[in-house]
Amino acid sequence: MTEDTKENVIPGSETELDSPDVRGYDFRGEFDVGELLESYATTGFQATAVAEAIDLIEQMREADATIYLTLTSNIVSSGLREVVAAMVREGLVDVLITTSGSITEDIIKSEKPFKMGEWEVDEAEMRESGINRLGNIFVPSDRYVWLESYLNDFFPDFFAEQKVRTPTAFSREIGERLDDPDSVLSQAAANDVPVYCPALVDAEVGNFLFYYRQNEEPEVGIEILEDYDSLIDEGLLAEETGLIVLGGGVPKHQAIMTNLFRGGADYAVYVSTGMEGDGSLSGAPPKEAVSWGKIKDGDRNHTLVEAEATLVLPLIVAGVLEDL
Amino acid sequence: MTEDTKENVIPGSETELDSPDVRGYDFRGEFDVGELLESYATTGFQATAVAEAIDLIEQMREADATIYLTLTSNIVSSGLREVVAAMVREGLVDVLITTSGSITEDIIKSEKPFKMGEWEVDEAEMRESGINRLGNIFVPSDRYVWLESYLNDFFPDFFAEQKVRTPTAFSREIGERLDDPDSVLSQAAANDVPVYCPALVDAEVGNFLFYYRQNEEPEVGIEILEDYDSLIDEGLLAEETGLIVLGGGVPKHQAIMTNLFRGGADYAVYVSTGMEGDGSLSGAPPKEAVSWGKIKDGDRNHTLVEAEATLVLPLIVAGVLEDL
Amino acid sequence: MTEDTKENVIPGSETELDSPDVRGYDFRGEFDVGELLESYATTGFQATAVAEAIDLIEQMREADATIYLTLTSNIVSSGLREVVAAMVREGLVDVLITTSGSITEDIIKSEKPFKMGEWEVDEAEMRESGINRLGNIFVPSDRYVWLESYLNDFFPDFFAEQKVRTPTAFSREIGERLDDPDSVLSQAAANDVPVYCPALVDAEVGNFLFYYRQNEEPEVGIEILEDYDSLIDEGLLAEETGLIVLGGGVPKHQAIMTNLFRGGADYAVYVSTGMEGDGSLSGAPPKEAVSWGKIKDGDRNHTLVEAEATLVLPLIVAGVLEDL
Amino acid sequence: MTEDTKENVIPGSETELDSPDVRGYDFRGEFDVGELLESYATTGFQATAVAEAIDLIEQMREADATIYLTLTSNIVSSGLREVVAAMVREGLVDVLITTSGSITEDIIKSEKPFKMGEWEVDEAEMRESGINRLGNIFVPSDRYVWLESYLNDFFPDFFAEQKVRTPTAFSREIGERLDDPDSVLSQAAANDVPVYCPALVDAEVGNFLFYYRQNEEPEVGIEILEDYDSLIDEGLLAEETGLIVLGGGVPKHQAIMTNLFRGGADYAVYVSTGMEGDGSLSGAPPKEAVSWGKIKDGDRNHTLVEAEATLVLPLIVAGVLEDL
């Protein structure tokens, strides 16, 4: 009986595969970061996806595609803010879509830094001393005191001509005022990159809009349909489009949904910690968007890096921007 | 040397702990689902959190707290739609916050069901035949053809008096029209539960608003600041508040952020697949919200069930609504 | 231009799908847990996999398949110990494969319970007072003092005739001594279910084997190849085999690898929190095992429930054992 | 009422924190990978943990600690095999603990490479053509045909003097034969680094041990208690110990459990995708091991990088080995 098992255990195989050998970085000789990144392609698992991401973004650039960058707010909470600002400055982004925390925090950081913190703290004590915890980042509450006065200066101008404004107008007019080359909004304004943010109320900028409306100008409002129209237009006007999707949520969906109007994005790179099996939009891999026509069916035109973004975005951007 | 290791390996312990024994369900005797749910409390790991969730929601009810239910869109894509509708019908929800996919899909399902599908398919072929995949659920594209004509009937009425409307008005007026006792929007309208959805454009209802604006009424718009004002008021007017947070994203943040105005929610139950270590709002556990003052510091007033919601929501609701 | 987009946005679909409608539990009328479990089949996402798991285990029973149950140690740490003991008692298990912590903790629990605890504690203080934390479960260190004396009674008998023994002999002879109907090892011994555990040293039983060898009997040993032989035989002798895999690690791999000898398992149910994208054995879904011939290629003969086991195992077992 | 909310919404904060500012890599100027890695420290979330990992491993080296490296098998399946071999070669490892797949695959790769593949394939077709899938890596089945003949040459020598051998003897004697500077086992043998693997049967080397025992030598066996004894000794003889834990499972637990005998490891770096909330050993963060006395309570003497290892190990090793 034992002998019969062999055909199950070692069936053998005839044809040799012609794909590359799995092989990691060779630490002999002088260290070369370009070769390190190249070795990711043949390291397997998620490293391979990092190499694919670099390659796809290079393809987007060569094709002169309209590149959409979508971000969750915590990207700006982290040191990736400076990396994203560099991407915008270097022309790697044509359309930016995000949530309201990004806008709030980019403004604050243009004046006052966030501080490194800890994951485990006494939360009640933190509240007592006015230190807000955001993962392992601390945001002292005086940042929001400053933000209030900054926005109270801004709002009268912003609503001067029109009482009802759009999120893109908000981002652009704030971005024009900020004096910080590492600000995402400032770079976006300087480089004519629109910043979409349909749920603009959902962060501290919303809180101060609320107070302003309550205390100063009951007629002010934020209207979101006009922006949706222009976002759809971005896709319709583009020859080709590419998506760089950091995290999930509303920004991710805005990007793929509006690309549906043009028959799908041509390229897509997702970086995500989402779980496919929960059926969420955030966890849905690029291939799910193919069934909807939100990403085009193509030969290796999309990839998913399953990773927390701080680990990989600097590498991917380095791979694309530097001659690595 | 070996003997010296014993004080490290078996240091011993003096005092006996007085918490309950870890002990699972006893399958001897007649099966009793109430006892099964009770056994979760002493089963450990995530089962314990399910028992805590039931307990906390019961406390919310006893305290007559204003209960906020937040949902991601895929909750409505799944069979949890009927469970959520039951929660609203049975008075378990006072304020509902969600994203636009929920509204879109609740309308569709009031007329045409979604169909069970598969996770692994030929996505390009699916696109070809007009079948959209949403996890293991299939949504034939004719649903959206129907939705367009349904909304084209609705829009002229909706925008008749005012060209710029709010998401809560949208949900309520649609909810009043839907004739389906299993519709979340219909139950919400019937039970005076407002449905907040700041990023209303970000789903197919947004697409048809876009077409309507393009083709029929260039002046129509969706304004979101007024809703933010009322959502803050919900918390300010409440004696106590409790949160039931299914998934993350904008709805979760709207709930905790607006509870900050009142000094924090009194109770919170989160059900989430999010990852804490990515620093995301979606992955942040209840305790992080304590440092911000969004949830009150209290003795066991919050819990987090780390689970995909379809697995646990029916159990939690059964535990609360039935005399289990 | 806008009009042209419609064929992208609403392509329509012709044929109606004949799969079931997505539909959740109906909370109207009297509560019925059997119907609740049935509703999981059409709830989508992971709930559907729970219904499939119940169905597949029922098929295994009807086919009189040899059922392998594999478990990680923490299953026994939790209240699932009693559920697993019930599975063995009720004839739902023919072969058990686990890791050494299960054996260690099952012995302890036959005499002294584990206690409910907390996820967040002062860990150094815990060490000071001899309380070990295992997730949200506390294990006072006196349990290991007791275990030492228990095993020091057992070892002389166990090694009396032969100095080198196997893990299955260890589990069986201990199981025969334990006087606790909720003990997994006791039920296994009583029902002639062998308990495989190749890495028997990797827990406290290993520690006490080490001390015994150092202090009493330098010749004692644990040999693992003989067990591997019998485990392969279990599969070769079976008409059909079915796998119930709780968590990953060595037990999962032992089960699928030894089923390779017979040409693959006929049915497989995995319950796991593992991540596919890390390329791990623990995260590999059933379909990966098909390429290796470890699970047979078949029509819906396997499923994966992406869940923490305490949430779903009691439900699955209830679905199978009770007439639900 | 609105005004009263301000003390909740912007409580302010008095004292400025003295931790570093959150700040990401500055892409202006010439690219410098050393500065990139340094910027991880202040990027937040998981990037910070990468910087901590580099720092802790440097501390281990400076303290001349005995360094334990633990690995799951898929590390060797991937291109990290070459990185691990470099770590051993460069003296970064004193004790290696792994599972059987690592040993199997390191032997194969010394002669025949694994090939880059795809996550999504027709699994039944793969089985048909004898291509095994391991994540996105393909292993043609002829590798195992070769392995069988290689081991059949080796076994008679290995069992010549003693019929019952240990896993460390197996790894060492194979390692001495392999002629490949990128082989982990070869480097380990050359550098006197023992390779522990208690569950040696659980991979193809086990399968061929089984056939050899069945067909050639019924008396051969693998005994695991002797190795456990020496592994405990490694810790007892060391002044200080440090752990580099890649993934979880038996290797991780062997490392921390045997460090308990000495009163805990002095330093620990974990790289893991495990989930804390499932109560698993694999998902348990370093702090859980503190309550058990397996890691010493210390000031920032441990960290956890929540990441798939291929993404970060090359960076961490580059940070430590190169003068970055």
Ligand SMILES: NC(=O)c1ccc[n+]([C@@H]2O[C@H](COP(=O)([O-])OP(=O)(O)OC[C@H]3O[C@@H](n4cnc5c(N)ncnc54)[C@H](O)[C@@H]3O)[C@@H](O)[C@H]2O)c1
């Ligand atoms: N059906 C759909 O999902 C759908 C349809 C149309 C539009 N959209 C749009 O996509 C955007 C993003 O969707 P979203 O914000 O509703 O949430 P999401 O799907 O992006 O999920 C956010 C987070 O919630 C958690 N989560 C999601 N599903 C879960 C589950 N089943 N169990 C436990 N936790 C879960 C996860 O951590 C996830 O990352 C929204 O604007 C929405 O309108 C979604």
Ligand SMILES: NC(=O)c1ccc[n+]([C@@H]2O[C@H](COP(=O)([O-])OP(=O)(O)OC[C@H]3O[C@@H](n4cnc5c(N)ncnc54)[C@H](O)[C@@H]3O)[C@@H](O)[C@H]2O)c1
């Ligand atoms: N109580 C303990 O966990 C314990 C005690 C003593 C010794 N040990 C030893 O630690 C080593 C590693 O433990 P292991 O191999 O048993 O498994 P593990 O705890 O390392 O888990 C392996 C994988 O199984 C999955 N998993 C674990 N718990 C799960 C759950 N509750 N629900 C769903 N999936 C889950 C996860 O993907 C995990 O990565 C073993 O040698 C064991 O003997 C463990």
